[in-house]
Amino acid sequence: MPDKKQLHLTAFMRPVSLHTGAWRYPGAYPDANFNLKHLISFIQSLEAAKFDAFFMADHLAVLNMPLEALKRSHTVTSFEPFTLLSALSQVTTHIGLAATASTTYDEPYHIARRFASLDHLSGGRAAWNIVTTGNPESSKNFGRDEHVEHGERYKRAREFYDVVTGLWDSFADDAFPRDPESGVYVDPEKIHVLNHKGDELSVKGPLNIARPVQGWPVIVQAGQSEPGRQLAAETAETVFCGPRDIEAAKALYQDIKGRAEAVGRNPNHLKILPAALVIIGDSVEDAQEKRLKLDSLVHYDSAISSLSIALGTDASKYDPDAPLPKDIPETNASKTSREGVINLAAKEGLTVRQLASRLGGYSGLAFVGTPETVADEFEQWLNEEAADGFTITFPFLPEGLENVTKRLIPELQRRGVFRKDYEGTTLREHLGLPRPKNRFFT
């Protein structure tokens, strides 16, 4: 047992970078998000660095964005998670494989089956990121004019989770004698028929696949709203969240772990892994310069519209190369967003153009510095209970990814806060999570 608290690290890999300028960075693979050879090399680097998991977000539509943003977006074409992760399961041996799947526009029997199959194919490395699907455009691809209403989505999600985990428990772990002598392949006493009939779903079962290697694939959740947090507390084993800074992260950490305790769960069995952009340089200034360079690759037309939305006012009338004017009007749009942007411009001394590019590129949590300064920050977050680790999004690939795997990770290993080797073979083992008992069989 390591004596220091351990970080858990997951790589956010669909899209391969959340920064919209990533594919244009000098030396980056423009097609990194949709080139299998590259994706294989990335996952193998991540596995060599002992990452807990490779994580794929998912969307059931081309994201709705203005044409200017759409034509510059490397997310327009991506692999579908189940197919890609199944392929990647065969070129890796240990790293976890986390797929996002929607409870709003899919069926529990399909979801239970695909994750069970992926878990068997990968020797116990699957995780399910439960989402209710944020993008309203999705509804139009599934026979509806309007997106399913938010409360209704979360109600279905909660019941969907019960059904999927119930289907995973269809077979006892020892249900298959497969005895050629007696001719008994499966013991019918060890098959459970779910017969679920609820408000939202009616599913008979049993599943047509043996219980997953991990019992249940690891449950991941990323909702931020009140019902999103409650769902996380009741069901999730890792939470991907997007706090802006360490203070917000601590509050969220307390909130979710507290809710988990309140429903009788062990809060250690729920790992909080905020999403973060990580940019490593030879010096802090070098890393900051990379970030400015990367931001500058966001086209001004899409950047300025992001800034206008964030400020709640048309920002295209301002001089792009001057500081943000002092007199930004207050409007009906979000005050928090307007103030956050004004503070950011002041703190980093950004011009309107730089500010717009930041917002159009990636404006979430970021760690920008040397392996040492970023490791310091990671340790601080870990020790102050702001996070149990991170969901890292890379600035550009392959270089930005290699800077993490070859420079930051060795520093974290040297400090004893990140594994030097995998100790188990399943994702549950990497994350220190128990294997769930089968609710129908002992």
Add this chain to the structure above:
Amino acid sequence: MPDKKQLHLTAFMRPVSLHTGAWRYPGAYPDANFNLKHLISFIQSLEAAKFDAFFMADHLAVLNMPLEALKRSHTVTSFEPFTLLSALSQVTTHIGLAATASTTYDEPYHIARRFASLDHLSGGRAAWNIVTTGNPESSKNFGRDEHVEHGERYKRAREFYDVVTGLWDSFADDAFPRDPESGVYVDPEKIHVLNHKGDELSVKGPLNIARPVQGWPVIVQAGQSEPGRQLAAETAETVFCGPRDIEAAKALYQDIKGRAEAVGRNPNHLKILPAALVIIGDSVEDAQEKRLKLDSLVHYDSAISSLSIALGTDASKYDPDAPLPKDIPETNASKTSREGVINLAAKEGLTVRQLASRLGGYSGLAFVGTPETVADEFEQWLNEEAADGFTITFPFLPEGLENVTKRLIPELQRRGVFRKDYEGTTLREHLGLPRPKNRFFT
């Protein structure tokens, strides 16, 4: 160009054998159907033998069978097709990967996306077996008490095909300049929004994945009914069918190719590949003995109930080790089935037990003989326009599969009726099928 007409061969691999006794055969892997290592070795043998494709049937429920049959069935746990085929795409380079997917209990956006993703991952090797889902138990896993009615299923299937192929055409083949200089990743003029609103489905599009390598994955169909044949004629590029003998096969061949011509299609672009069990021995007698041995592994309780169903009368009252009595009563059950069984018993001189075992094991089309006699039959079927090739189901694995790949295939190659090497890299190229034009872009 080979001067002889060429056979096309597909391996039926879910379950790995359609014979219910397969897993009990001496030397067979009892878990062949659910062991990834074995499945990898099978697909690699099939690829070394230059098979056109590896084919997975699929069912959305544990098959409904009496308990006696269920507990002896190696189909109770199987991998899910998209996940397994995606995994297998990484351990093979040429062989086609055909997955069954239901138009009744799934959504066209999901289906279009997963096949497009599999086609990209495999470099153009995907095929979609369109089924309307035969097993009525499936409905109960998808929120319905009753199976969707047959005509309704086929109506939806036809429209579903239009939507899926339309979604595959969302992007022109050259839609992605991915130019870091100008910052244009995708050309919006080369994206088509489907906006489908039909009787059964309403799907906006576009798909969030580039056009498949093959344009469209190969379309496969297995329906036998009137609307099933019509769907095949209008949409299918290969047809898996189950004729009992060469005469029935010729009639079906003419019927489906005729229907295809009637709707303006080139009948050569529709390959008819009957499902067939192939048992190879050192002599014809040796092969027949293997078959009797295999049949004898079907448990009598489930065998006899299959015989009773086929005869339309309770057969458990007959002496198992005597010939079938002459006075089997006529009932309301199928006359064709009753007569077929009586004729089979007479032709092969089978006892009641052997007859029951045949029906409970695998009673469809079978080729049982030496590499030479089976090759003779295959050539006859090919030359007399009964088939363009076969969908082979193996009697037991690995031996029964190796007898095909290492003994029958070389004989077919020697005769010049089966490829010695792949000439192309995509499944369409193996099958001699054109790449469909994009209906929205030239």
